[in-house]
Amino acid sequence: MLEIQDATVSEIAAGSLAAVRVFERLGIDYCCGGKRPLGDVCREKGHDLASVQSELESAMSAATTSARNWSTASLRELIEHIVGTHHEYLRRELSPLGARLEKVHRVYNERYGDTLIGLPDVFAGLRSELEMHIRKEEAILFPAIAGYEAASIAGAPLARAPFGSVSNPIRMMEAEHDSAGKALAEIRTITADYAIPDYACVTYRSLMAGLQELEQDLHMHIHLENNILFPRAIRLENSGR
Ligand SMILES: [Fe+2]
Numbered sequence: 001m002l003e004i005q006d007a008t009v010s011e012i013a014a015g016s017l018a019a020v021r022v023f024e025r026l027g028i029d030y031c032c033g034g035k036r037p038l039g040d041v042c043r044e045k046g047h048d049l050a051s052v053q054s055e056l057e058s059a060m061s062a063a064t065t066s067a068r069n070w071s072t073a074s075l076r077e078l079i080e081h082i083v084g085t086h087h088e089y090l091r092r093e094l095s096p097l098g099a100r101l102e103k104v105h106r107v108y109n110e111r112y113g114d115t116l117i118g119l120p121d122v123f124a125g126l127r128s129e130l131e132m133h134i135r136k137e138e139a140i141l142f143p144a145i146a147g148y149e150a151a152s153i154a155g156a157p158l159a160r161a162p163f164g165s166v167s168n169p170i171r172m173m174e175a176e177h178d179s180a181g182k183a184l185a186e187i188r189t190i191t192a193d194y195a196i197p198d199y200a201c202v203t204y205r206s207l208m209a210g211l212q213e214l215e216q217d218l219h220m221h222i223h224l225e226n227n228i229l230f231p232r233a234i235r236l237e238n239s240g241r
């Protein structure tokens with residue numbers, strides 16, 4: 001199934017959660033920047049393709065079958081999972097994370113001089129963009145995709161959406177994912193990969209842990225949309241026209 005050499009990183013990631021974990025560990029972007037052949041990415045990052053390949057294969061064959069295969073689950077279930085897990089995560093965590101950031105930034109700048117320069121602005125931009133983004137998905141795009149699936153199961157024609165083809169809002173969502181991916185990369189740079197100075201208090205540590213968790217959750221969230229949900233929705237639309 002897996003022609004690892006020629007497959008793109010996002011294709012490999014779409015088929016296996018175990019592969020996603022390998023990519024995360026190796027710092028390989030499987031998310032917004034994942035539409036490139038694995039061979040190219042390995043060359044660029046200085047990883048040996050053969051060893052990455054065997055690592056992927058053993059991780060994938062060791063993976064338990066208990067993990068949900070989102071390539072074959074219904075789109076409605078996948079949407080419920082994205083909303084219930086990843087949108088819910090953002091709704092729950094962004095506000096306390098913002099409060100922690102505000103506190104750390106204020107106190108450490110007063111006590112120790114320049115600390116985490118620019119982080120409040122990058123985080124605020126990411127937060128407001130994400131809050132709007134998930135509302136748009138839930139109000140417009142996801143109901144349209146679920147409607148397509150329901151119609152196709154019922155053998156009915158696909159309803160014409162006000163935005164025309166589903167690829168129009170998908171393009172917009174993917175552009176917003178790219179922008180979120182850039183903000184995450186900026187946060188990594190500003191925090192020097194979530195480094196914790198010796199003098200860091202508990203709040204500082206929990207801020208770094210929270211930002212790192214946000215990155216992981218968002219990468220998985222965008223992966224499920226860009227690499228699985230959106231291509232499946234486009235295929236469904238094409239097959240119904
Ligand atoms: Fe989403």
Ligand SMILES: [Fe+2]
Binds near residue numbers: 133177222225
């Ligand atoms: Fe999204």
